[in-house]
Amino acid sequence: MELQERVAVPIFTEVDRDVFLNEVYPGRSPAVLRGVDLGPCVDRWTVEYLAMKGGQREVKIHVSSVPQMDFLHKNFIYRTLPFDEFVKKAAETKHSDFFLAEVGSDQLDLLRIVFLHWDKLLALGFQEESYYLRSLGEDVRKEPADLSRQFPDLAEDFHTPRYFEPDRFFSSVFRISSCGLQLWTHYDVMDNLLAQVTGRKRVALYRPQDALHLYLNGDKSEVLDIDAPDLKRFPEFIKAKRYDCVLEPGDLLFIPALWFHNTLALHFGVGVNVFWRHLPADAYDKKDPYGNKDPVAAARALQTLERALHALDELPAEYRDFYGRRMVQRIQNRTYCHNPESETTLPRSLSHKPGRVSKDL
C-alpha cells in the first residue's frame, strides 16, 4: 500500500531576530523555534493563575462531545461562560457539569446521533466533553483579537517575538484546549507564530501546493481523521506530504501563510498565536477579524472564475468537462510554480549553517 510521505519540521535552537529573518522566514516553510524567551508566562500560567488573572471576562467557547472537532459538519456547540470557569473546566479530566446535557431543542438532532452511536463513541475513546477557546476581539465581527486588550494582565507575561515590524502586527489569539482536542486542517492568510506556552501539542502541516490533495471546502479540509483517512472517499490525500512536529512548552512554531495545519493537544494546554501581515496591508480584506479571508486579489480571481464557470453552463456536460480541463491547463501553465518540490525544501541558507539546527531535525 502506498504511504503518505512524512517529513519532520526542522527545529531551530538558536534563533534571534536576525536568524529568523535571514534563515527561517525567507524559506516560507514551517519551523520550530526552540529556546526563544517567551517571558514569564512559561512558568506562571498555571490553571489557578490564569483563572485569577484572566478573571470573569465572558468568553465564547467550543464544546464538543468528541475530541475531533469538525467545523464543516459542526459537531460542536458554542457556549459562553466566564474565562476563569472555562480554564478550570478545560483543565479537568472529569467534568461534573456537561454542557451537552443543557442543550435546547435545536441541538436535539445532534444529541440523538450522539446517543444512537454511544457504543461507537465509547469505543473511539469518547468519554467526556472537549473544550476549546479561540479568543476574539472586542467587536467580534470587526476587530481581530489582541491579548493585550482582552487579557492585559496575562498579556504582560507573554513576550511577543519581535520578528516583524510592529505595523505588520495583525492579532494575538489565545488557544486554550482540553487534552485530546483536535482542530480541523485549515489555512490562514497571515503569517503566524504559534507559541505553545504550556502543554504539548502535535501539529501536522501540509504545503499550499498540496491544496488539491486535501479536499478543501473553503479554507478547511474535508479530511478530518488525518491519521486514519478514508482513502476511498479521499484517495488523493495519500499524495499530500505531511510535515510533523510536537511542540513542547515554550516552543514557537512558524506557520507561513497558506500552509495547512492540524493541531492535536497532547495535554491541556495554553497557546498564543501571533499573526502578522506578509503582504502589504491593502492586499488583505479589511473586514477579516480571523485572518482567514483570501487576499482581495485572490478573492477577485475566484469571483471572476465563477463568471467563467457560469458561461460554460449553457454547454452539455461533456463540453463543460472538456473546457473545464482546458481552463485547468491554462491555470497550471500560468500560475503553478514549475518545480514545486524544489521550492518546499528547507531554506537554502540552512545547508551552510547546520550548527543552528538541532539534532532533532
Added chain:
Amino acid sequence: MELQERVAVPIFTEVDRDVFLNEVYPGRSPAVLRGVDLGPCVDRWTVEYLAMKGGQREVKIHVSSVPQMDFLHKNFIYRTLPFDEFVKKAAETKHSDFFLAEVGSDQLDLLRIVFLHWDKLLALGFQEESYYLRSLGEDVRKEPADLSRQFPDLAEDFHTPRYFEPDRFFSSVFRISSCGLQLWTHYDVMDNLLAQVTGRKRVALYRPQDALHLYLNGDKSEVLDIDAPDLKRFPEFIKAKRYDCVLEPGDLLFIPALWFHNTLALHFGVGVNVFWRHLPADAYDKKDPYGNKDPVAAARALQTLERALHALDELPAEYRDFYGRRMVQRIQNRTYCHNPESETTLPRSLSHKPGRVSKDL
C-alpha cells in the same frame, strides 16, 4: 516501464441511419463504420480520374520535407498549384521537382536545419517531400469548404451519409495526402465523419477527458511523435488512453466533436471529412471556416478566466500557485464528469446487440 493504455475503436458493420442515431451517435465515442455505401467514388477515384475531374482549380497545399507535419513549429511551407498537378505529385513515390528547392530567404533557416540534420533525416526515413491538401471554401477566411461547390464533378461521386439533418451540415473537406504523411493531434468542435475513399489510414484518437495529458497548445498537442513520445518532456502523455484504428478504403470513421485525432496515411489516399453541428447553430463562432474555434460560451469562459488570472498577478508567486490550485479545485468540482471512465466506454445499447459489432472489436 509504464505503458500507454490502448484500445481498439469498435467496428460496426451494418450501420444505417437508425443504427447510427440510436446506437453509435449517443455514445459520443469514435466508431468505424464499415460497408456503408459511399457512392461510386470508391471505385472511380484513381489519380488520373481525380486529375481529370478536379481540373486545374488552384489549391493551396502543405509541403514538408518530413512526413510528420508540425503545425505548432511550422516545419512545412504552403504552395499553390493546380489540383491535377497536386494529385499526381502526391501520388508519386519519387518527385522530380522539389518545392523546397525553390524556397526564398525567409525559409533559409528551415533549410539550414534540414541540411544540418540531413543524416538524421535520412536515418528517420526522410527521402522526399510530403504533400497534403485540406480543401478550403471559396472565400478562405469566411466560408467553410464544400466539395459540391469547389469540386462539383467529383462531389457527384461521393454520397454523404445521411446521418444528420441537412440544416446541421457544416462542411465537406478533401483530405489528400502522400504516403506516410502524419497530421498533428488536434480536436475539432464539430462532429465529423471521415470517409476514407482510397488508401489506408491509421488514426489514433484520445478522449476529450485526456486533454491535460496531451500538452495542448490551443487545439493542438505538443506531442508530435505519438509512437515514440519524449516522456521526459511529456511525462503525462503516458496517461492518455489511445484509441486505435486502421481505416480501409470505403470506411467511415465517426470522430465526435472534441475528440483528439492523429492521422497517418499508410498509402497515398483520398478522404472526405463531413462536419456537422452537434450543438445549436448559435452555439458556434460565426467566423470559423475550419470548424475549430471553440463554441462561443467556451470562448467566453476562457476569456473570463484570463481576467481572473490577471487579478492574481499582483500576488507573489507562491500565492499565485496556491490560488491557481484553489481555482483548479473549483473547476474540477464544478465541471468534471465524476466518472470519466464510465462515460467513455461503448454506448450501453451495444451490449444488447453484439451482432452489430464485427469481430475486429
